[in-house]
Amino acid sequence: MKLNAIVAGVGMTRFTKHPDKGLKELGREAIEKAVADAGLTLSDLQAAYVGNCAAGLVTGQESVRGQVILHPMGVGKIPIINVENACASGSTALLQACVMVSTGIYDAVLALGVEKLTHPDKMKSFAAFAGAMDIDELTEMLADLAKQASEEGGGAGQNRSMFMDVYAMAARAHMERYGTKKEHFAMVAAKNSFHGSMNPRAQFRDVMTVEQVLADRLIVEPLTRSMCSPIGDGAAAAVVVSERKARELGIAKPVRVVTSVMHSGWNRRDDEPDTVELCAREAYEEAGIGPRDVSVIELHDASAPAEIMNYESLGLCAKGEGGKLVESGATRLGGRIPVNTSGGLLRKGHPVGATGVAQIVELTEQLQGRAGERQVAGARIGLAQNGGGKKGNDAAAMLVTILRT
Amino acid sequence: MKLNAIVAGVGMTRFTKHPDKGLKELGREAIEKAVADAGLTLSDLQAAYVGNCAAGLVTGQESVRGQVILHPMGVGKIPIINVENACASGSTALLQACVMVSTGIYDAVLALGVEKLTHPDKMKSFAAFAGAMDIDELTEMLADLAKQASEEGGGAGQNRSMFMDVYAMAARAHMERYGTKKEHFAMVAAKNSFHGSMNPRAQFRDVMTVEQVLADRLIVEPLTRSMCSPIGDGAAAAVVVSERKARELGIAKPVRVVTSVMHSGWNRRDDEPDTVELCAREAYEEAGIGPRDVSVIELHDASAPAEIMNYESLGLCAKGEGGKLVESGATRLGGRIPVNTSGGLLRKGHPVGATGVAQIVELTEQLQGRAGERQVAGARIGLAQNGGGKKGNDAAAMLVTILRT
Numbered sequence: 129m130k131l132n133a134i135v136a137g138v139g140m141t142r143f144t145k146h147p148d149k150g151l152k153e154l155g156r157e158a159i160e161k162a163v164a165d166a167g168l169t170l171s172d173l174q175a176a177y178v179g180n181c182a183a184g185l186v187t188g189q190e191s192v193r194g195q196v197i198l199h200p201m202g203v204g205k206i207p208i209i210n211v212e213n214a215c216a217s218g219s220t221a222l223l224q225a226c227v228m229v230s231t232g233i234y235d236a237v238l239a240l241g242v243e244k245l246t247h248p249d250k251m252k253s254f255a256a257f258a259g260a261m262d263i264d265e266l267t268e269m270l271a272d273l274a275k276q277a278s279e280e281g282g283g284a285g286q287n288r289s290m291f292m293d294v295y296a297m298a299a300r301a302h303m304e305r306y307g308t309k310k311e312h313f314a315m316v317a318a319k320n321s322f323h324g325s326m327n328p329r330a331q332f333r334d335v336m337t338v339e340q341v342l343a344d345r346l347i348v349e350p351l352t353r354s355m356c357s358p359i360g361d362g363a364a365a366a367v368v369v370s371e372r373k374a375r376e377l378g379i380a381k382p383v384r385v386v387t388s389v390m391h392s393g394w395n396r397r398d399d400e401p402d403t404v405e406l407c408a409r410e411a412y413e414e415a416g417i418g419p420r421d422v423s424v425i426e427l428h429d430a431s432a433p434a435e436i437m438n439y440e441s442l443g444l445c446a447k448g449e450g451g452k453l454v455e456s457g458a459t460r461l462g463g464r465i466p467v468n469t470s471g472g473l474l475r476k477g478h479p480v481g482a483t484g485v486a487q488i489v490e491l492t493e494q495l496q497g498r499a500g501e502r503q504v505a506g507a508r509i510g511l512a513q514n515g516g517g518k519k520g521n522d523a524a525a526m527l528v529t530i531l532r533t
Numbered sequence: 534m535k536l537n538a539i540v541a542g543v544g545m546t547r548f549t550k551h552p553d554k555g556l557k558e559l560g561r562e563a564i565e566k567a568v569a570d571a572g573l574t575l576s577d578l579q580a581a582y583v584g585n586c587a588a589g590l591v592t593g594q595e596s597v598r599g600q601v602i603l604h605p606m607g608v609g610k611i612p613i614i615n616v617e618n619a620c621a622s623g624s625t626a627l628l629q630a631c632v633m634v635s636t637g638i639y640d641a642v643l644a645l646g647v648e649k650l651t652h653p654d655k656m657k658s659f660a661a662f663a664g665a666m667d668i669d670e671l672t673e674m675l676a677d678l679a680k681q682a683s684e685e686g687g688g689a690g691q692n693r694s695m696f697m698d699v700y701a702m703a704a705r706a707h708m709e710r711y712g713t714k715k716e717h718f719a720m721v722a723a724k725n726s727f728h729g730s731m732n733p734r735a736q737f738r739d740v741m742t743v744e745q746v747l748a749d750r751l752i753v754e755p756l757t758r759s760m761c762s763p764i765g766d767g768a769a770a771a772v773v774v775s776e777r778k779a780r781e782l783g784i785a786k787p788v789r790v791v792t793s794v795m796h797s798g799w800n801r802r803d804d805e806p807d808t809v810e811l812c813a814r815e816a817y818e819e820a821g822i823g824p825r826d827v828s829v830i831e832l833h834d835a836s837a838p839a840e841i842m843n844y845e846s847l848g849l850c851a852k853g854e855g856g857k858l859v860e861s862g863a864t865r866l867g868g869r870i871p872v873n874t875s876g877g878l879l880r881k882g883h884p885v886g887a888t889g890v891a892q893i894v895e896l897t898e899q900l901q902g903r904a905g906e907r908q909v910a911g912a913r914i915g916l917a918q919n920g921g922g923k924k925g926n927d928a929a930a931m932l933v934t935i936l937r938t
């Protein structure tokens with residue numbers, strides 16, 4: 129939907145395993161940074177939308193997660209609304225916050241995405257992902273995968289997120305249909321490792337070559353470990369304000385959220401557009417732009433093949449041409465349309481509920497020219513794509529958000 | 534905040550233990566009824582806000598709960614947003630839905646509250662409640678309660694929701710400060726049992742006398758079992774529409790949500806208003822009415838003493854006079870201001886996430902003159918109060934919503 133919300137400030141923790149920090153410490157750090165970045169104080173916030181996916185299963189904090197983070201910071205009274213949409217929880221929180229300032233209901237609203245995913249019992253982290261689809265369907269699916277694996281002599285679903293099995297199936301279909309190669313997936317991971325090496329908040333800072341990615345441990349064909357986003361903890365926050373408040377603050381280079389389009393998956397036919405395509409088309413129309421006008425993109429590369437498929441759904445290239453696009457260098461820093469300059473989910477990390485807001489952190493900094501070594505020259509328009517959960521043959525929740533200076 | 538959302542249709546399941554029904558079946562029943570009541574079809578819905586509190590802990594469905602319910606019904610594509618605020622999850626979903634139609638962003642939005650709380654392992658249900666406060670504070674609190682109980686020879690926190698210990702402490706303080714008697718709490722439970730006996734959707738349909746309530750099993754002094762809301766399952770749905778859509782539908786007697794005010798608890802001093810008072814004051818002002826103008830109230834009687842304290846905070850009587858108010862019969866059907874004509878949480882039941890929307894179901898039917906035996910003659914203005922979780926010395930989330938014809 130069309131919006132006019134100004135991102136007044138952003139902040140995030142490093143994404144990584146934070147053994148000594150819980151939801152509260154992570155959330156606090158991101159919020160304090162975002163509020164300071166906005167030149168505001170906590171008492172200026174009029175409402176908060178808090179996106180988290182898995183605290184109930186991982187930490188036992190099933191309810192009022194936002195209140196538990198904000199209260200010890202001295203923030204109360206204001207409406208605090210907890211929202212959840214699996215890996216898209218953060219962008220869902222941002223969308224709600226943007227609605228409230230765009231309509232003039234509030235002047236300053238916090239959107240927080242936060243996730244504590246690591247746990248001494250690794251199976252707890254995997255359980256959190258499993259909860260992101262219909263658990264009845266999951267049971268059937270795991271049985272199918274186990275059957276398939278025993279036929280192939282593999283070990284499907286063991287000691288990894290079941291979502292990687294889903295991504296691997298989609299990757300194999302793309303390879304078969306369009307001739308995409310495993311090397312193309314490795315190029316995505318290598319490119320994002322180069323970007324992530326320049327991002328002090330990324331979980332992984334080492335640069336990997338295509339060869340190193342290919343030689344990494346196999347998770348499930350064709351995915352090696354570095355083609356899969358890691359498990360980690362983190363938080364990201366954005367303070368969005370109304371036009372009125374932005375003027376009052378005298379923001380030098382305001383970044384506006386001009387549209388955020390959300391769709392849920394449905395029982396779609398194969399010839400129908402997927403949710404990414406659906407969201408992108410609407411978002412471009414509402415922003416009055418085309419894919420060629422976008423300067424920088426943060427997209428949902430939960431696995432390397434997903435990035436290639438998202439290129440196509442976002443209209444950066446024709447269907448089936450995603451492999452060639454990454455091969456051309458167009459999506460690398462310095463290329464025509466740099467994608468995941470933050471390192472993406474693959475390298476910056478993917479603390480589920482925090483991801484959607486972290487994308488906004490990167491894009492805001494890019495559009496304000498303060499992305500340091502990762503700066504995309506002359507960036508004017510940014511696009512974020514964030515999806516979560518599984519529903520039918522698509523994502524349960526998908527969002528495409530467009531920002532511009 | 535001021536709103537103008539028309540409740541086009543409402544529907545709910547019976548609240549009770551539904552051993553054979555899960556989130557999906559419960560949600561479906563409520564949604565189908567509400568959509569039919571609105572004279573709409575599922576395809577008219579443009580967005581859905583789904584409130585649920587405990588599915589992650591109770592059923593393992595940690596994420597995308599709304600999608601899991603709506604998808605098998607053939608509802609997809611539209612934005613589905615899961616919201617959570619403990620026992621106030623339902624009214625939080627309603628508020629978000631009302632914002633979307635009041636601002637004209639959408640014409641028809643679903644608000645669903647749904648909860649599957651019963652589980653063969655009863656401790657799972659209790660764990661869900663425990664997740665409604667800061668789990669770190671909870672640990673300390675349980676230790677305190679256990680210490681206190683061992684000194685008193687009781688068994689605090691055992692085989693019951695820890696929230697009843699919180700309510701019992703507040704009840705004892707009210708008795709001490711204002712001379713409120715255990716009989717007053719029993720009068721609330723007896724009154725609500727009379728109301729509930731006329732509500733086919735109530736979990737309990739038997740009428741209890743004050744003596745029977747007092748003679749019921751002691752949970753924690755002064756609360757007997759029938760002064761505590763039960764554990765149950767259920768769903769409630771409301772379809773809210775814009776002014777434009779309401780005209781198109783030609784709704785004969787439109788019920789409007791004119792304001793819904795939400796606050797979170799904070800580190801308040803004892804002499805500051807509590808969240809109920811804070812919400813009520815603002816809501817009355819925004820609706821341009823006073824407590825005397827309200828025809829019928831559904832309030833959050835999670836325990837019988839809570840109803841008495843809420844009378845006071847809502848301004849139905851002076852501080853400390855709540856006991857006398859119920860004793861006077863004013864809040865009984867036929868009295869000056871009937872409260873909890875549905876039977877309230879005590880008798881209709883309290884499937885946590887569903888409660889806030891169920892209050893709107895009752896009030897809408899009352900304001901449209903279709904509450905049958907429970908009808909409040911000439912009801913024009915309804916008020917719902919719904920609170921959830923614990924934060925500092927108050928609720929984590931509190932909402933007061935005013936509806937009028």
